[in-house]
Amino acid sequence: MIAYIIRRTLYAIPILIGVNLLTFVLFFVVNSPDDIARAHLGVKHVTQDAIEKWKAERGYDKPLIINERAAGVEKITGTIFFEKSLALFAFEFGRSDDGRSIGQEISTRMWPSLAIAVPTLIIGIGVAVSFALLLAFFRGSYIDLWGVVICIIMMSVSGLFYIIGGQYLVGKLWHLVPISGYDVGVHGFKFIVLPVVIGVIGGLGAGIRLYRTFFLEELGKDYVRTARAKGLSESRVLFTHVLKNAMIPILTGVVVILPTLFMGSLILESFFGIPGLGSYTIDAIQAQDFAVVRAMVFLGSVLYILGLLLTDISYTLVDPRVRLA
Amino acid sequence: MKPLLSIKNLSTWFETSQGRLRAVDDISLDIAPGEVFALLGESGSGKSLTALSLMRLLPGTARSRGEIWLHDEDLLRLPEIRMREVRGGRVAMIFQEPMTSLNPVLSVGTQIGEALRAHRGLKGKHAERRAVALLDAVGIAEPQRRIHDYPHQFSGGMKQRVMIAIALAGEPELLIADEPTTALDVTIQAQILELLRTLQKERNMAILLITHDLGVVSQMADRVAVMYAGEVVELASRAQFLSAPRHPYSQKLFDSLPGRAQRGKSLAVIRGMVPPLTQTFSGCRFAPRCDLAWQTCRDVTPALLAAEGGGKVRCHLYDANYSVMRPAAPPARLSACNVQAGAAVGPAAPGMRAGADEVLLKVTGLKVHFPIRKGLFKRKVGEVRAVDGVSLALRAGRTLALVGESGSGKTTVGKSILRLLPITSGDVHYGAVDLDSLRGGALRAQRGALQIIFQDPHSSMNPRMMIADIVAEGMIAQGMGGDERARLARIDRLLEQVGLSPDVKYRYPHEFSGGQRQRVCIARALAVNPRIIICDEPTSALDVSVQAQILNLLKRLQDELGLAYLFITHNFAVVEYLAHDVAVMHQGRIVEHGGAEQVLSNPQHDYTRRLLSAVPKIAHHA
Ligand SMILES: Nc1ncnc2c1ncn2[C@@H]1O[C@H](COP(=O)(O)OP(=O)(O)OP(=O)(O)O)[C@@H](O)[C@H]1O
Ligand code: SF4
Ligand SMILES: [Mg+2]
Numbered sequence: 001m002i003a004y005i006i007r008r009t010l011y012a013i014p015i016l017i018g019v020n021l022l023t024f025v026l027f028f029v030v031n032s033p034d035d036i037a038r039a040h041l042g043v044k045h046v047t048q049d050a051i052e053k054w055k056a057e058r059g060y061d062k063p064l065i066i067n068e069r070a071a072g073v074e075k076i077t078g079t080i081f082f083e084k085s086l087a088l089f090a091f092e093f094g095r096s097d098d099g100r101s102i103g104q105e106i107s108t109r110m111w112p113s114l115a116i117a118v119p120t121l122i123i124g125i126g127v128a129v130s131f132a133l134l135l136a137f138f139r140g141s142y143i144d145l146w147g148v149v150i151c152i153i154m155m156s157v158s159g160l161f162y163i164i165g166g167q168y169l170v171g172k173l174w175h176l177v178p179i180s181g182y183d184v185g186v187h188g189f190k191f192i193v194l195p196v197v198i199g200v201i202g203g204l205g206a207g208i209r210l211y212r213t214f215f216l217e218e219l220g221k222d223y224v225r226t227a228r229a230k231g232l233s234e235s236r237v238l239f240t241h242v243l244k245n246a247m248i249p250i251l252t253g254v255v256v257i258l259p260t261l262f263m264g265s266l267i268l269e270s271f272f273g274i275p276g277l278g279s280y281t282i283d284a285i286q287a288q289d290f291a292v293v294r295a296m297v298f299l300g301s302v303l304y305i306l307g308l309l310l311t312d313i314s315y316t317l318v319d320p321r322v323r324l325a
Numbered sequence: 326m327k328p329l330l331s332i333k334n335l336s337t338w339f340e341t342s343q344g345r346l347r348a349v350d351d352i353s354l355d356i357a358p359g360e361v362f363a364l365l366g367e368s369g370s371g372k373s374l375t376a377l378s379l380m381r382l383l384p385g386t387a388r389s390r391g392e393i394w395l396h397d398e399d400l401l402r403l404p405e406i407r408m409r410e411v412r413g414g415r416v417a418m419i420f421q422e423p424m425t426s427l428n429p430v431l432s433v434g435t436q437i438g439e440a441l442r443a444h445r446g447l448k449g450k451h452a453e454r455r456a457v458a459l460l461d462a463v464g465i466a467e468p469q470r471r472i473h474d475y476p477h478q479f480s481g482g483m484k485q486r487v488m489i490a491i492a493l494a495g496e497p498e499l500l501i502a503d504e505p506t507t508a509l510d511v512t513i514q515a516q517i518l519e520l521l522r523t524l525q526k527e528r529n530m531a532i533l534l535i536t537h538d539l540g541v542v543s544q545m546a547d548r549v550a551v552m553y554a555g556e557v558v559e560l561a562s563r564a565q566f567l568s569a570p571r572h573p574y575s576q577k578l579f580d581s582l583p584g585r586a587q588r589g590k591s592l593a594v595i596r597g598m599v600p601p602l603t604q605t606f607s608g609c610r611f612a613p614r615c616d617l618a619w620q621t622c623r624d625v626t627p628a629l630l631a632a633e634g635g636g637k638v639r640c641h642l643y644d645a646n647y648s649v650m651r652p653a654a655p656p657a658r659l660s661a662c663n664v665q666a667g668a669a670v671g672p673a674a675p676g677m678r679a680g681a682d683e684v685l686l687k688v689t690g691l692k693v694h695f696p697i698r699k700g701l702f703k704r705k706v707g708e709v710r711a712v713d714g715v716s717l718a719l720r721a722g723r724t725l726a727l728v729g730e731s732g733s734g735k736t737t738v739g740k741s742i743l744r745l746l747p748i749t750s751g752d753v754h755y756g757a758v759d760l761d762s763l764r765g766g767a768l769r770a771q772r773g774a775l776q777i778i779f780q781d782p783h784s785s786m787n788p789r790m791m792i793a794d795i796v797a798e799g800m801i802a803q804g805m806g807g808d809e810r811a812r813l814a815r816i817d818r819l820l821e822q823v824g825l826s827p828d829v830k831y832r833y834p835h836e837f838s839g840g841q842r843q844r845v846c847i848a849r850a851l852a853v854n855p856r857i858i859i860c861d862e863p864t865s866a867l868d869v870s871v872q873a874q875i876l877n878l879l880k881r882l883q884d885e886l887g888l889a890y891l892f893i894t895h896n897f898a899v900v901e902y903l904a905h906d907v908a909v910m911h912q913g914r915i916v917e918h919g920g921a922e923q924v925l926s927n928p929q930h931d932y933t934r935r936l937l938s939a940v941p942k943i944a945h946h947a
Pocket of ligand 2: 572574610612618642
């Protein structure tokens with residue numbers, strides 16, 4: 001088990017290096033530091049001096065890969081690639097364009113993100129699994145048919161509709177909770193409720209349909225026939241036998257995204273004014289703050305790879321057939 | 326004695342796009358307490374659906390009608406909640422696929438415990454003690470420890486034992502066993518049947534044993550019902566059935582069995598196929614395939630009538646009112662050799678053809694080892710010696726049977742000869758050519774000479790390719806068959822050679838039955854003019870009557886074309902019928918090798934004896 005985790009972590013290294021190189025190429029080669037500076041300072045009437053000064057302030061004045069002017073290790077370390085790209089491995093994200101430490105921002109902003117994402121995920125799975133079980137129980141009947149139809153309608157409606165509609169109804173008409181904003185502690189609760197509910201509803205259609213297929217697939221298997229032949233009730237067949245087996249794909253599907261929950265939801269957070277990492281990323285994209293975007297892309301990839309590793313490990317925990325070697 | 330279970334006029338049907346499919350059509354049966362009642366029939370005859378109707382476990386699209394009396398309760402009219410007490414309680418069921426019939430994520434103890442709780446009200450420690458006792462009763466060693474294991478930690482035979490333990494948990498009066506040994510090896514099969522026999526005697530439990538295997542009937546049954554196309558066509562005691570089967574279909578089943586007595590002869594075949602069950606029948610359902618049919622058979626539906634000497638039979642030959650109307654010939658049993666026109670062959674005659682005695686394929690010291698990798702860097706920590714020093718010689722026009730249980734390495738030998746698997750050491754000579762030294766084009770050229778056909782004709786064909794393309798594929802790869810026109814003409818000839826109409830070449834694999842698909846596979850193999858065909862269990866997925874057709878075909882092709890077969894099988898009846906030489910394989914080695922006659926009648930090695938004694942013998946003397 002330990003050996004497996006170590007080996008998988010080692011396998012992750014080349015992938016991470018690849019991701020790192022890719023972000024480097026995207027952010028510094030395709031888009032040269034000059035372009036970035038010009039984008040910030042305005043396209044017209046920019047003097048070369050202003051560009052150089054902007055670059056120097058942010059450490060973008062160094063050569064990309066090899067520093068000819070420096071001596072010794074400086075040749076390698078005194079470069080943009082080393083300082084900006086490789087440093088990501090040490091979680092040194094540098095500073096954003098407004099001069100604040102990105103690492104600092106991440107560590108404070110991830111909490112609001114989690115405050116929304118974790119309840120959304122847990123409640124979402126609970127609700128989707130319950131409804132999916134219900135449809136599976138009544139499979140082939142009108143309840144099932146209409147359930148699926150409603151799921152498809154819910155999937156076809158844009159997520160923005162739920163957000164704006166929810167804010168209008170609950171916040172503006174009924175005045176139950178504030179339309180947007182955030183606070184810590186108990187006071188935060190009223191800000192969290194609406195985004196969580198809307199996050200759950202937005203994902204419900206797809207979730208129910210997916211889990212229903214998992215359940216129906218399991219229901220067609222031979223061991224279900226054995227369970228029925230034992231004289232077990234249909235609900236027991238469904239809740240112990242089918243649910244236990246279907247939880248394997250459900251859980252592993254969830255584990256993949258667990259680490260990325262830190263990153264928050266781009267749209268939900270910006271619409272509800274949650275100061276999380278999702279809105280941070282959106283703001284950075286709007287402000288063309290490449291340092292932040294680069295940090296978030298890299299962080300997202302690392303967390304996703306972590307998720308894949310956790311998935312494999314979770315298989316060993318829920319499925320007795322899988323033993324990692 | 327009052328019957329334990331009494332089925333009266335049971336029908337089970339599906340509404341399909343082709344109309345109503347009557348899978349079980351008005352059958353009536355009685356099963357006495359403590360008897361083993363066999364339900365015999367070919368694939369699709371409605372055996373499983375009869376059993377599922379009893380348990381009320383039919384698929385949602387099925388409907389059934391009739392009466393099923395268990396003592397004095399009609400199961401079909403019981404409310405579902407009472408039916409649950411019957412299921413697994415008074416009537417238990419085990420299935421054909423032990424591999425998939427257990428829940429993979431629950432320990433076997435839990436799975437037995439569920440049945441104990443539902444029917445005996447046992448929980449916790451009591452349930453566990455009882456579950457251990459049940460595992461012990463079905464012959465699982467160290468039950469105390471194994472009870473916490475999961476299904477994947479058991480072999481196929483042991484899983485079937487666990488299934489039986491679950492079934493016994495409710496102490497049923499009737500155990501329905503749907504092909505309980507079909508998916509298992511001969512030796513395991515014998516053990517499971519033995520176990521069922523013992524349990525049945527100890528507990529005075531009745532068994533409804535569903536099977537398509539006459540050997541199993543002969544070994545187990547007290548009484549037999551033969552099903553054909555959804556109907557019961559014959560009911561008899563075992564003795565009666567084995568010594569003098571009455572229905573022409575039953576007789577044909579016996580005649581199509583391969584075996585030593587049939588050596589050199591063609592097996593009797595039942596022409597045609599099981600009719601689709603969506604039609605409405607007029608007359609006898611077997612009439613289109615029956616050698617004894619006459620006009621009355623096609624006009625009047627025969628009834629299931631009591632026959633002389635006990636039992637029942639559904640055939641006009643036994644109905645005095647109609648049999649007198651039969652034009653000629655006595656209604657006696659037809660001779661066993663109902664050889665089809667054109668299929669007549671003499672005894673296999675080695676030496677008939679020039680160079681027939683030449684050694685075509687010589688395998689010496691063949692080893693195939695698979696590495697086991699473990700640890701941080703997937704280091705090789707050991708190896709599975711699938712094939713460990715096998716030497717064989719195959720002569721032109723002869724059949725060498727390679728027999729052994731599953732896992733003994735038979736298939737690996739076949740595949741490595743064809744270089745479908747890398748050889749660890751040893752050499753394989755085709756004539757004077759060392760196959761192992763060939764690469765690229767030279768290898769491809771030699772591949773034509775050696776062909777293989779597999780057990781499962783379904784998965785060995787690309788479902789999206791037309792028959793013509795499937796057959797032509799090898800020819801194109803070998804650059805033979807000339808232009809498009811010549812190739813099509815050759816495909817027509819090949820299809821005719823394997824007994825298919827040339828029109829089928831524009832159809833797709835799913836439109837064919839198992840037997841027809843195997844014919845296509847044989848045509849594909851023949852397309853490249855092979856001299857050797859490796860047949861890997863080519864008939865074990867097929868029913869006896871279809872198996873007979875394929876064996877006849879292989880035999881005829883051998884005589885006509887001088888083919889050599891390396892015949893991989895675990896079916897001794899086939900070996901007795903077809904093989905000239907036999908090699909017995911056990912744990913990667915050949916433990917016995919010699920002429921078929923000698924190995925089968927005077928086995929030297931213990932393992933061979935064990936294999937032979939596990940084969941269900943059919944005590945049939947006609
Ligand atoms: N779910 C279904 N829908 C439609 N037809 C079905 C269904 N299940 C079975 N059938 C049909 O019912 C008939 C009888 O099937 P059944 O499974 O009882 O055969 P069987 O005698 O048990 O055969 P086998 O030896 O292959 O198990 C077949 O013609 C089959 O095609
Ligand atoms: S009734 Fe006629 S066709 Fe049917 S089995 Fe008897 S002889 Fe053959
Ligand atoms: Mg069946």
